[in-house]
Amino acid sequence: MVDADAAPVVEFRRVSKTFGSFRAVRDISFEIRKGEFFSLLGPSGCGKTTTLRLLAGFESPDEDGGEVRLHGDVVNKKRPYERRLAMVFQNYALFPHLTVERNIAFGLEMRGASKSEMPDRVVAAMSMVRLDAKTFGRRLPAQLSGGQRQRVALARALVLEPSILLLDEPLGAIDLKLRKEMQLELKQLNEQLGTTFVYVTHDQEEALTMSDRIAVMDNARVAQLGSPAEIYENPRTRFVAKFIGESNFVEATVSDRTEGGWRAVTAHGEHLIVPDHKTIAAGRAVCIAVRPEWLDIVRPDAVPAGENALTGAVRDVLYMGETLHVLVALPGDRSMTVALRNEGQFLRPIPWRRGDEVAVAWMPVDCQVLEEE
Amino acid sequence: MHSLKLPAWLIVLVGAVYVFLHAPLLVLVLFSFNDSKFSVSWEGFTLRWYERLLERDDILEGLQASLVVGVTSTVFATVFGTLLALALARYKFKGRLMLEGLLYVPIVTPEIVVGISLLILFVLVGFPLGLPTVIIAHVAFNISFVVVVVLARLQGMDRTLEEAAMILGADELTTFWRVTVPQLWPGIVAGAMLAFTMSFDDYVITSFVSGTGSQTLPVVVYTMVRKNVEPSINAISTLIIVATTILIFIAERVARDKPLTPAKD
Amino acid sequence: MSRSLRQRALDYFHHNPTVRAWSLVAPGGLWLLVFFLVPVFMMFTYSFMPRGMYGGVESGFTLEHYLRFFDSLYLTILMRTTVDATVCTVACLLLGYPVAYAITRAGRFKGLLLFLVILPFWTSFLVRTFAMIFLLRDTGLINTALQSIGLIDEPIVMLYTPFAVMLGLVYGYLPFMILPIYASLEKLDLSLLEAAEVLGARPAARFFRVTLPLSLPGVVAGALLVFIPSLGSFLTSDLLGGAKEILIGNLVQNQFTAARNWPFGSAASFVLMALVLVSVLIYLRVRERSGDAAGAP
Numbered sequence: 001m002v003d004a005d006a007a008p009v010v011e012f013r014r015v016s017k018t019f020g021s022f023r024a025v026r027d028i029s030f031e032i033r034k035g036e037f038f039s040l041l042g043p044s045g046c047g048k049t050t051t052l053r054l055l056a057g058f059e060s061p062d063e064d065g066g067e068v069r070l071h072g073d074v075v076n077k078k079r080p081y082e083r084r085l086a087m088v089f090q091n092y093a094l095f096p097h098l099t100v101e102r103n104i105a106f107g108l109e110m111r112g113a114s115k116s117e118m119p120d121r122v123v124a125a126m127s128m129v130r131l132d133a134k135t136f137g138r139r140l141p142a143q144l145s146g147g148q149r150q151r152v153a154l155a156r157a158l159v160l161e162p163s164i165l166l167l168d169e170p171l172g173a174i175d176l177k178l179r180k181e182m183q184l185e186l187k188q189l190n191e192q193l194g195t196t197f198v199y200v201t202h203d204q205e206e207a208l209t210m211s212d213r214i215a216v217m218d219n220a221r222v223a224q225l226g227s228p229a230e231i232y233e234n235p236r237t238r239f240v241a242k243f244i245g246e247s248n249f250v251e252a253t254v255s256d257r258t259e260g261g262w263r264a265v266t267a268h269g270e271h272l273i274v275p276d277h278k279t280i281a282a283g284r285a286v287c288i289a290v291r292p293e294w295l296d297i298v299r300p301d302a303v304p305a306g307e308n309a310l311t312g313a314v315r316d317v318l319y320m321g322e323t324l325h326v327l328v329a330l331p332g333d334r335s336m337t338v339a340l341r342n343e344g345q346f347l348r349p350i351p352w353r354r355g356d357e358v359a360v361a362w363m364p365v366d367c368q369v370l371e372e373e
Numbered sequence: 374m375h376s377l378k379l380p381a382w383l384i385v386l387v388g389a390v391y392v393f394l395h396a397p398l399l400v401l402v403l404f405s406f407n408d409s410k411f412s413v414s415w416e417g418f419t420l421r422w423y424e425r426l427l428e429r430d431d432i433l434e435g436l437q438a439s440l441v442v443g444v445t446s447t448v449f450a451t452v453f454g455t456l457l458a459l460a461l462a463r464y465k466f467k468g469r470l471m472l473e474g475l476l477y478v479p480i481v482t483p484e485i486v487v488g489i490s491l492l493i494l495f496v497l498v499g500f501p502l503g504l505p506t507v508i509i510a511h512v513a514f515n516i517s518f519v520v521v522v523v524l525a526r527l528q529g530m531d532r533t534l535e536e537a538a539m540i541l542g543a544d545e546l547t548t549f550w551r552v553t554v555p556q557l558w559p560g561i562v563a564g565a566m567l568a569f570t571m572s573f574d575d576y577v578i579t580s581f582v583s584g585t586g587s588q589t590l591p592v593v594v595y596t597m598v599r600k601n602v603e604p605s606i607n608a609i610s611t612l613i614i615v616a617t618t619i620l621i622f623i624a625e626r627v628a629r630d631k632p633l634t635p636a637k638d
Numbered sequence: 639m640s641r642s643l644r645q646r647a648l649d650y651f652h653h654n655p656t657v658r659a660w661s662l663v664a665p666g667g668l669w670l671l672v673f674f675l676v677p678v679f680m681m682f683t684y685s686f687m688p689r690g691m692y693g694g695v696e697s698g699f700t701l702e703h704y705l706r707f708f709d710s711l712y713l714t715i716l717m718r719t720t721v722d723a724t725v726c727t728v729a730c731l732l733l734g735y736p737v738a739y740a741i742t743r744a745g746r747f748k749g750l751l752l753f754l755v756i757l758p759f760w761t762s763f764l765v766r767t768f769a770m771i772f773l774l775r776d777t778g779l780i781n782t783a784l785q786s787i788g789l790i791d792e793p794i795v796m797l798y799t800p801f802a803v804m805l806g807l808v809y810g811y812l813p814f815m816i817l818p819i820y821a822s823l824e825k826l827d828l829s830l831l832e833a834a835e836v837l838g839a840r841p842a843a844r845f846f847r848v849t850l851p852l853s854l855p856g857v858v859a860g861a862l863l864v865f866i867p868s869l870g871s872f873l874t875s876d877l878l879g880g881a882k883e884i885l886i887g888n889l890v891q892n893q894f895t896a897a898r899n900w901p902f903g904s905a906a907s908f909v910l911m912a913l914v915l916v917s918v919l920i921y922l923r924v925r926e927r928s929g930d931a932a933g934a935p
Contacts, residue, residue, distance in 0.1 A: 058536055079652065080539040093537035097555040106551075110542030156541070166540075379743055387740040390733050391751075394758050394812065397769035400779055404772070413772075413782045453666030460662035464655055472663065479674055481914055483870020485887050486907045489894050490677035493684065493904075513673040516666050545648050574762045577872055581894075591764050598768050598877060607772070610765040617761050625753075 009034050009071055009164060009196050010055060016065035017050055024050040026220040027066070032198060034163075037190045039199045039207040042217035043243065049168060051217070052200045056166055057083050070164070081110070086157035087166040091173065092149045094141040094156070100126075101137040104156045111160065125159035126152075128189070147178045158189070164196045171206065183210055204244045208232060216240050223373075232291075237373045241289040247368075248290045248336045250310070254280055261364055268331050272308045277369035288367040292339035297326055297352055300359045309361040310336065314352050319345070326352055328360050336360050398614060405607035422608035432609060435593035438504060439573055442589055446511035447569040453512070454519025454568075455561055461520070462527035479517040487514050488581035495582060502584025510582045511572040518571065519564035526560025559627055566624045570617070685904035695901050703905035712889070712906075719886040720913065722800075723868035726807040727815075730864045731857065733808070734815035738856070739849075741816075742823045752820070759813035767877050770806045771797060774878070798880030806874040811867060815860035822856025823849070855925060862921040869913050886910050 008031035017025040025047045032038045040048040053059045054068055057080035061067070067074050075083060086107070094103050104122045113121070123133040129151040141149055150170065157165055167186075171179045187210045190197045201207050207214050208228040216224045216231060216239075224236040235241035238249065252264035252272055261275045264286055274280065274288055303309040312330040323339045330336060338360055340350055352358060408419035426432050460466070461473055479487065491510050495502060534556065538548040554561075576591040583592060590609075597606045641649070651658040685703055687695040706712055741751045758766065773779050774796040781793035796802055826849065834844045872887030879885075884892075886906060893903025 056536075056540055058539075079544070079648075080536070081542045081544050083540075084542075085540055087537070087540045089533050089537055091531065091533060093531065093533040095534060095537070095552060095555075106538070106543075107541035110538075110547065160541070379740060383736055383740060386733075387737050390737050390812070391754060393733075393809065395754065397773055397809070398758070398761065398766065401765075401769045401772055404779075411777070413777065413779050414786065449669075453669060456662040457666040460659045464659035464662075466656050466659035469659075472667065475670070475675075479670065481866050481918055482678070483867070483872075483887065483910055483914065485870060485872045485890050486678070486681070486911060487674070489890065489903065489907060490681040491673065492894070493680050493900070494673070494677040497680065509673055512669060516670055520666075544645070545652070546644070570760055574764065576764050591762065594764055594768075598764070598771065606768060610762075610768060613762050613765050618757060621753075621756060621760050 006034050007072060008032055008069075010038075010198065011069035011072075012051070012054075012066070013069070014066035015051075015054060015061050015068055017054060017059055018062050018065075023220050025054065028217075028220075028222050029066075030215055030222060030225055032196060035190075035194045035196055037187065037197045037199065037210055037212045039201060039211040039214045040217060041201055041204060041207040041214050041244075042223075043202055046217040047220040048200050048202075048217045052166055052168055052198065055198060056080055056085060056087055084111075084160075084162065085164050085166055086160045086162035088153045088157050088168065088170040090169045092141075092153040092170075094149055094152055096141050099138050099140055100131075100144070100152050101133075103141070103152060104159050107156060107160045121159055122155075125155040128158055129155045129185075131155065146174050147182075150174055150182065154186075158193070158195075161193075162195060164198065167197060167199045169201055171201075171203075179206075186210060208244070216243065218243070218373075233368070235289060235368055236371055238287060238289070238370050239373055241368060241370060246292050246337060246339075248292060248295070249287060249370075250290070250334075250336075251285065251287050254282055254284050254286050256282055266310075270310055272367075273306075273364040274367045274369055275365055279371055280369065287370045289370055290336075290362055290366055290368065292325065292337045293323070294366040295336065295338040295360050295362050297328070297338050297340070297358050298361050300357055303359050303361050307361045307363055308367070309359040311357065311359045312336070314354055314356045314358055316354060317350070317352060324350055326350070328358060330360075401607055402611045402614065405604060405611040407604060407607075410603060422604045423612075425603075425605045426608055426612075429605070431588065431593050432590070435588050435590040438507075438587050439590040442504060442507050442511060442579075443569050443572045446508045446515060446572045447565050449508075449512045450515035450519050450568045451561060451565040454516045454564060455523050455557070457516065458520045458523035458527055462524055476517045476520050479514055480521070484514070484575070484577040485581075488578035491578070492581045502582060502586075504583075504587045506582045506584070507579050507587070507589065510578050511568075511575065514575075514578060515568040515571060518567050522564035522567060523557065523560045526557055526563075530556055562627045563624060566620065570620065681904045681907055684901050685908050687901050689899055689901050692898070700901075703902045704909070706902065706905070707909060715884055715886055715889055716909065718883075719869060719910075722804065722807065722885065723865050723871075726804060726811065726868045727861050727865045729804075729808045730812050730815040731861060734812055734860065735819055735857070738816045738819035738823055738853075741820050742826075755813050755816050755820075759817065763810060763873060766810060767806055767873055770802070770809060770878060774802050774805075797878065798882060800879070800883050802878040803875050803883045803885075806878040807868050807871060810871075810874060811864040814863040814867070818859040818863065819853060819856040822853045822859075826852050858921055858924045862917065865917050866914055869917070870910055886913075 010032035012028055012030050014027050014029050015025060016023070016027050028047075028051065040051055042048045050059060054061060055070075057075065057078055061076055068076055070083060070085075095106065098106065101122055104125055105118050108118050108121060122137075126133045126136070131148065131151045136144070136148065136152075141152065144152065150173075153170065170186075171182050174182070183206060186197070186199075189195070190210075199207070199210065208231075211228055213225065213227055214231050215222045218237075218239045224231055224240045226234075231240060232244055235244060235247070241247040241249070250266065250272070252266045252270075252274070254274070255263045255265055257263075258273060261273050262280055262282075264272045264274050266272065272288075274286060280286060298304070298309075300309075300311045310330055312328045312335075314326060315329040315335065316327040318325040318327070320339075320342075322342055324342055324345075326338045326340060328336050328338060404413065405422055406418050406420070407413075407415055408421070409416035457476070461469065488510065491506070491513070492502075494500075495506050500506060530553075534552050535548050538552045539545075543551060574591060575589075576595050579589050580592055580595070583589065588596075590613075594606065594609060597603075597609075651661075684695050686699050686701070688698045688700050688702075690696050707716060737755070741748055741755070744751050771778070775781075776793040776795065776797070778797070780796070781790070784790045785793065830848055830852070831844055834848045839847060870887050871885060872891055875883050875885045875888050876891075879888075886909065890903050890906045890910065893899045893906060897903075
């Protein structure tokens, strides 16, 4: 669906937004392509919501704070109602004084849709979000459950057949099971309708599941932009590695080149091999991240040849269901978490117990070399 | 839950307070139907005191004047007060804090001071006293009350509703009429109701700025209370009490019917 | 793309927030300026000017009107006003708090009980004052009833006494005390009381250590709402007190009517305003502190 060569429908060019002395968004740039499911992901206060509000037109960039473009046109000064977007709000923002039908028809009315086609379009939008128009059409928002309100909010946006749909943490307020269901539905709608989705969330799992591309935001900037796999498997900074999934961090100093990478030594004299990376040079400090599921635990005398290994003692084994997390204490108050697949603790229990001397081992290619933030 | 139980002495005390609050008015109402001019002992049921009201031109004129003053001043005070509340709730501007503080001054200023200071102004500039000056005065003391009531409603309001309207294509004015005003409506009605009641009830301020010609109902009633012992006062008081009760009933309804935000599930 | 006039106007207001705000403020603001602030300021100026021959004022500056308040006659009025307002406030608090408390615990009668407080709150003050006259006067209901059952021969003089004024004030302003206390009690988180109970607090301790401190904002608000109108009360003392129970409000009225001494009346008004101001300042201080105590902003 996503056409990589087509002109971007949304462009941010070095956009900044300041509230008083608080810099909510600093110099951010990105492009969103037609039909893309694009997520803005980050912790609260990172600037993701401001970014969405800049796109919606509720805020304007600072004077000489860059350009926001929609379909190629600069829209910095355009009011929200001139942008022909649609949006689903975090609290749904359904008009409490209007019935479900009137809520959904509101945008059609405002955009001058003909009166005769309105009822059909409202019904169509409701069926798109799997709400029965007969049952719910005449109800007030106060008479709906959270999940139903959520669907009405979505229908109110989709009925406009927008080319771009903005979603501000739309699934934040509903329970886990329904959330998973809605995630799938949203993704399906994105693919079926060819609508560009711009999705704000603080839930990294949600972003990974649904997005074509993710902009991870931190401290008013874009920390990393890429596909879910790129972001998970090649986090650029320590922040990204920490925020998306779990990670173990190892710090070392690069010594010299070797076959397949560089040799590095930790402060505790452990030798590691790290892959090539643009920031690596002899004598420089390096920080690497390794995902828990890429690590393995072996006896200290059984480390496979060519693998990196750090020795320590098992501090705890946490039963997580799908996996077991083994916490290994390393010299110097460091620790690593290793995720082992749970193959059944009654039939095939893992052999490690608290206090065991073990080695944590991984292949050098699995090291993610991190940049300075 | 046992902490809900109230001790007996408390129930007795509270009951006594309710009697204290309502017995005088009930007695007043009861004796408006008493068929005796001077005695307060019960002489039988009559409606003649109500009939007497209809014969008195001063009361009918007073009622008319009160309605004109009440409605006119309420309209002005409600519009002005709502606009002021919107400015205070929505915008940061220079002098905002000072303005907010200033708005509380009329609320705490004793009525007699408001009335007399306006009298001084009108006399000084030679503005003839009459219904227009009464209306001016009532608008002046009611604006602040409307602001307080509407502001309370505005502060509980969800601003994303307006943003939602705007992104759906409504410009600022359309958003105001189609989304803001319906949300604000209970606050506006409550403010207007308060303004009307205070205007309709006011004796002190009116007595200073009304001059000798046009008398509002409370001014007429005051004169009756001062001079007269005839039970017509009971009758007009009863009518005022009944009207007030109906008004509050409506106000309660309006305030209750429209929730600000959908209930949580 | 040419923009409509409406859109251009909206754009203008969008880009000029100060103009936008002040155009909302202007109508009501100007009205209050011309018909509230200016008159009060004029009154203030009058209070420093010599008295005119036939009412009104003459040009000049004098402090004599304020100095007259050191005269024992006016000092008494001032004292009486303050004492009356204070007694009335305390009485309303003692009667009103239990009522507010009971309403929050009244279960299904809550709505009715609340309505029965709101009703007198909105009922004409004049009518309610007349109701008091109807009960208290020599030929009033109380005296007639007592005489008819033979308890007394001569009517007890109740109207035109300090007692009648106080009764009228309490009767008039009691709902002003009940409603704010009820509002703050209603917000009280019942789990706090359960927490106190779990921690071993007996009913009395629960009330004095938890309920009362947390309802203090309502108490101070109620006290202010009773104290200020009692200070400026005029109708109650006028109708129930006769000539004997002159409060500062009656003094002011008298100077502008019978005595025709406008500057002295203006000075009396400002003495009254000063009393009001002091009580508002005390209120703000107490509210600040009790706000801290309640842990609420």
